[in-house]
Amino acid sequence: MSDSLLTQVLIAGAGPVGLTAAIELIRRGVNCHIVDPLLDPPKYAKAVGVQPRTLEVFESMGVLRRILDAATQMRGQIFYVNGERVAQVDFPVPGDVPFGFIAIPQYATEQILRDELAARGGRIERGWRLTGFEQDADGVTATVAAADGDQTVRALYLVGADGAHSVVRKSLGLTFEGAAFQEQYMLGDVEGDWSMPPGYAIRAMHQSDGTPDDLLVCIPLPPFDALRAPPHRRHNRYRMSMLVPDDLATASSRDGVAHGFEGTHAPELHHIQAVLDRLAPEPTTVGALRWSSVFRISHRIVDAYGRGRAFVAGDAAHIHPPTGAQGMNTGIQDAHNLAWKLALAVEGRATPALLDSYDAERRPVGEEVVGRTVRSARQGIGADSDDPDFVIRREAQLLIGYADSVLVAPGAGTRAPDATGLTRAAVTHPVRLFTLFGTEHTLLLYAGTNAGRDEVQRLERAAGAAAAAAHGRLDVYLLVAPKADIAPSGLPVISDADGEFAKAYAVAERSAYVVRPDGYLGYAAQDVDVDALGDHLRATFAALG
Numbered sequence: 225m226s227d228s229l230l231t232q233v234l235i236a237g238a239g240p241v242g243l244t245a246a247i248e249l250i251r252r253g254v255n256c257h258i259v260d261p262l263l264d265p266p267k268y269a270k271a272v273g274v275q276p277r278t279l280e281v282f283e284s285m286g287v288l289r290r291i292l293d294a295a296t297q298m299r300g301q302i303f304y305v306n307g308e309r310v311a312q313v314d315f316p317v318p319g320d321v322p323f324g325f326i327a328i329p330q331y332a333t334e335q336i337l338r339d340e341l342a343a344r345g346g347r348i349e350r351g352w353r354l355t356g357f358e359q360d361a362d363g364v365t366a367t368v369a370a371a372d373g374d375q376t377v378r379a380l381y382l383v384g385a386d387g388a389h390s391v392v393r394k395s396l397g398l399t400f401e402g403a404a405f406q407e408q409y410m411l412g413d414v415e416g417d418w419s420m421p422p423g424y425a426i427r428a429m430h431q432s433d434g435t436p437d438d439l440l441v442c443i444p445l446p447p448f449d450a451l452r453a454p455p456h457r458r459h460n461r462y463r464m465s466m467l468v469p470d471d472l473a474t475a476s477s478r479d480g481v482a483h484g485f486e487g488t489h490a491p492e493l494h495h496i497q498a499v500l501d502r503l504a505p506e507p508t509t510v511g512a513l514r515w516s517s518v519f520r521i522s523h524r525i526v527d528a529y530g531r532g533r534a535f536v537a538g539d540a541a542h543i544h545p546p547t548g549a550q551g552m553n554t555g556i557q558d559a560h561n562l563a564w565k566l567a568l569a570v571e572g573r574a575t576p577a578l579l580d581s582y583d584a585e586r587r588p589v590g591e592e593v594v595g596r597t598v599r600s601a602r603q604g605i606g607a608d609s610d611d612p613d614f615v616i617r618r619e620a621q622l623l624i625g626y627a628d629s630v631l632v633a634p635g636a637g638t639r640a641p642d643a644t645g646l647t648r649a650a651v652t653h654p655v656r657l658f659t660l661f662g663t664e665h666t667l668l669l670y671a672g673t674n675a676g677r678d679e680v681q682r683l684e685r686a687a688g689a690a691a692a693a694a695h696g697r698l699d700v701y702l703l704v705a706p707k708a709d710i711a712p713s714g715l716p717v718i719s720d721a722d723g724e725f726a727k728a729y730a731v732a733e734r735s736a737y738v739v740r741p742d743g744y745l746g747y748a749a750q751d752v753d754v755d756a757l758g759d760h761l762r763a764t765f766a767a768l769g
Contacts, residue, residue: 228375229376229377230379231256231377232249232256232379232381233254233256234257234366234382234383235258235382236258236386236391237260238262238334238338238348239330239334240330241555242386243341244560245562247285248560249563250346251344254567257349259353259354260350261351264350265338266330269329269331269413270330271333271551272330273325274326274327274553276317276321276324277622279323280642281557291328295327296326296423296444297325298324298425301425302420302421302426303428306430306431307505313605316612318617320641325620327444327445349368352368352370353369353391354368357382357392359532363381364379364380365378380533380570381566383562384396384535386540387539392534393536396531398526398527398531399526399527400525402523402524402525402594404522405601408473409465409468410472411464411519412516413461414510423444428441429503442464444462445461445463461512464500466496466499472495473518474518490516491516491517493511495516522544523544525543525587529582529583529587530582537555538555538558538559541555545600548619550597551597557624558586558590560742565579573697574764581626581631585629588628625639630763631740632744633738633746633749633760638744640743640745642728643657643725646719647719648718655718658743661739661743669700669702669703669734670704670731671703671704672705672708672732674733679734680713683715684713686736689754690738690757690758690761695765703717705720705723706721706722
């Protein structure tokens with residue numbers, strides 16, 4: 225092994241968060257290396273729920289079809305207490321949202337992301353364990369241990385996606401405040417023979433004097449082999465979790481962070497069957513155990529998402545109960561937020577505020593998720609609201625916003641809405657707005673019904689000034705009202721044929737919107753102010769020396 229490796233970004237951890245960061249960096253031409261101490265990818269179905277907002281991220285990454293092919297739709301959840309069915313909660317998807325809720329084993333998600341990484345020329349250095357690093361004004365020098373000796377890696381930046389026991393977090397000296405849940409759980413990936421409706425999670429509990437003392441949660445999974453599974457087994461695979469029996473309980477707590485898989489005794493089928501015999505809504509026998517483990521849960525969050533040239537994301541930054549399937553999704557979106565900013569920093573095009581915005585934007589999200597999942601674990605999802613639409617959008621992670629960020633102009637900061645029914649010359653079918661977005665910022669200029677040649681020329685001048693402020697790193701589209709008589713323009717013209725864009729973006733006669741590479745509105749104005757638009761972009765793009 226050579227004693228030194230040079231790269232632009234070093235990523236510790238090859239789980240879904242590290243893989244997302246790597247793919248997003250490589251898409252933008254950044255050289256990066258992933259190191260992971262595991263010689264083989266894990267085979268467990270730890271995180272299984274994927275939210276609609278994450279599916280939007282996966283669409284932008286080019287992996288959506290493969291994710292959907294390997295997933296099953298999550299339709300809702302059915303609740304039982306002391307053997308009686310007490311409630312059913314469906315997961316309706318708002319009409320303005322392009323995707324619903326799905327379940328897919330984490331190992332399948334990771335395999336798809338690894339395939340995408342490899343297709344783009346990336347690789348994972350397996351068996352390489354980050355042991356520490358030092359920073360200076362120009363970069364990071366990391367030490368990696370491997371079977372054939374230590375390796376020194378020199379990088380411009382370091383991303384710690386190395387989980388709840390993160391070496392990056394510890395080396396940065398970040399605090400990780402929180403506490404552990406007293407209860408321990410066991411998980412199993414199994415098949416059952418009951419007649420529960422497909423696509424519904426099952427939550428069953430036993431209560432004594434109103435206090436739960438036994439629990440079973442079953443999350444539907446796609447069949448292990450859909451082509452070979454008999455019909456009666458195609459919808460009966462679940463990731464089941466339940467309280468751990470005394471003979472499997474463990475007191476171990478590596479490095480004081482009681483979170484993740486622990487213990488040397490994995491649950492066996494008879495452990496899982498015993499809980500089903502007590503709590504299952506109908507008699508059932510489970511089999512085909514593919515994986516099981518004892519699991520402990522903590523809730524913790526760091527005091528900063530990075531310092532200097534090193535950052536943390538995912539479980540390295542925040543851990544919490546799995547209630548509502550928020551953890552992996554939040555981590556993937558951490559990486560999605562960070563990667564485009566790192567790419568501009570690597571190129572020398574980022575303002576000092578750009579990388580600082582990662583902590584400013586994502587840590588409040590992590591704090592909210594940690595607090596909410598703890599409350600949901602104790603009170604139930606949505607117990608704090610009587611508005612089902614709000615609860616669905618919040619759990620779907622569609623309400624995350626960055627209105628307080630220094631990168632965001634007043635009136636912006638929310639997720640950019642999608643819009644359907646757009647038309648474009650030479651395209652014979654309607655176009656979705658999201659399909660126009662790429663790896664760069666996108667400027668959407670809107671011209672209303674009364675826009676004439678002078679108005680269009682004004683918009684063209686605004687587009688030119690904005691592109692100059694972004695050093696050309698800007699995709700621009702002119703969206704026009706259905707009946708607008710627009711002369712040929714030097715900009716790509718998209719017709720808002722069904723008026724859906726105007727409705728979603730609350731347009732005026734002329735409007736301007738900047739959509740960031742992570743799909744959030746950085747700028748939204750009901751007029752086209754060239755100076756304000758340029759100032760907004762210059763907060764992100766540093767002046768070239």
